[in-house]
Amino acid sequence: MRADRLLCLLLLLQNRGRMTAPELAAELEVSVRTVYRDIDALGASGVPVLADRGPAGGYRLADGYRTRLTGLTDTQAGSLFLAGAPGPAQDLGLGADLAAAQLKLQAALPTQLAGRARRIQDRFHLDATAWFRDADPVPHLARIAQAVWDQRVLHAHYRRWRGEVRRELHPLGLVLKSGIWYLVAGVEEDAVRTYRVARFLAVDTAEQGFERPAGFELASYWQESTRRLDAALHRHTAQLRLSPRGRQLLPMQFGAAGTRALADAGPPDEDGWVRVSLAVESEAVAVGDLLRLGTEAEVLAPPELRRALAATVTALADRYA
Numbered sequence: 001m002r003a004d005r006l007l008c009l010l011l012l013l014q015n016r017g018r019m020t021a022p023e024l025a026a027e028l029e030v031s032v033r034t035v036y037r038d039i040d041a042l043g044a045s046g047v048p049v050l051a052d053r054g055p056a057g058g059y060r061l062a063d064g065y066r067t068r069l070t071g072l073t074d075t076q077a078g079s080l081f082l083a084g085a086p087g088p089a090q091d092l093g094l095g096a097d098l099a100a101a102q103l104k105l106q107a108a109l110p111t112q113l114a115g116r117a118r119r120i121q122d123r124f125h126l127d128a129t130a131w132f133r134d135a136d137p138v139p140h141l142a143r144i145a146q147a148v149w150d151q152r153v154l155h156a157h158y159r160r161w162r163g164e165v166r167r168e169l170h171p172l173g174l175v176l177k178s179g180i181w182y183l184v185a186g187v188e189e190d191a192v193r194t195y196r197v198a199r200f201l202a203v204d205t206a207e208q209g210f211e212r213p214a215g216f217e218l219a220s221y222w223q224e225s226t227r228r229l230d231a232a233l234h235r236h237t238a239q240l241r242l243s244p245r246g247r248q249l250l251p252m253q254f255g256a257a258g259t260r261a262l263a264d265a266g267p268p269d270e271d272g273w274v275r276v277s278l279a280v281e282s283e284a285v286a287v288g289d290l291l292r293l294g295t296e297a298e299v300l301a302p303p304e305l306r307r308a309l310a311a312t313v314t315a316l317a318d319r320y321a
Contacts, residue, residue, distance in 0.1 A: 009038050010047060010067060011103040018060040088176050093142040135179050136198035143203055144183055147171045153206040159199045170210040173218035184221060194225060234279035238286060239301040244272045246296030253292050287312050
């Protein structure tokens with residue numbers, strides 16, 4: 001561990017120039033006293049670390065000194081695929097590995113490319129969490145990720161809508177969707193299902209491993225799974241009449257379904273309202289979703305949805321009368 005820390009300290013000085021002992025301590029998550037000892041160790045090994053005194057002082061490498069030692073470990077190399085997503089890397093227990101990998105990668109790049117990499121980091125940031133929603137607490141994510149990597153069976157205690165269950169899972173992969181982690185796992189022969197990681201109450205890694213299904217591809221499975229889910233949820237169609245403001249609100253409230261509906265909208269009437277066909281979920285869900293459009297929309301069909309919406313609005317009016 002100390003050897004890796006010394007290398008990180010060296011690379012920090014190489015990539016960032018002069019740094020004070022407190023700054024180095026904060027980056028390495030150690031005490032200032034430890035930084036002093038590590039600086040002495042680097043000097044004793046022949047690394048030309050210079051100490052500048054005064055208000056603008058700090059430690060720096062001698063002009064022209066540059067190490068080509070990078071020493072990427074396997075976990076650090078793997079974490080480079082998450083280089084734009086520090087939050088998810090931290091969730092997986094790879095936060096420190098990601099930081100070390102980025103330093104080593106910068107040290108291995110020519111000066112011009114290293115500067116470009118720094119500019120990209122300064123100008124682009126990936127935040128995978130959806131708006132107005134906190135990320136799920138995922139205390140078991142690191143253990144699940146290790147089981148995925150090691151191809152080990154998981155004994156899981158899981159909370160479903162209909163109650164708690166215990167399952168023996170073959171963890172095949174993890175997916176991050178809109179800030180929510182999902183585990184894709186085999187549950188029985190030829191059956192693959194998706195589990196929300198935040199709903200695991202407990203997980204234990206078994207000693208035995210398992211065989212991955214022949215030809216299984218995580219990305220292909222996820223794409224097909226989301227397509228099936230969308231088809232299963234949006235089994236009904238509502239005929240709407242939308243105001244000009246309603247046309248602006250529809251894609252904001254209904255996403256891709258709203259965009260598709262507008263693409264096939266009829267011509268505006270004399271008041272500027274248009275008619276669209278919108279894919280919706282069950283009646284109970286559709287009523288709540290359509291209420292978000294307020295007075296900017298009118299449900300024309302089916303008649304049972306129109307009646308349900310009218311009943312809900314009447315009940316709200318009575319309650320607030």
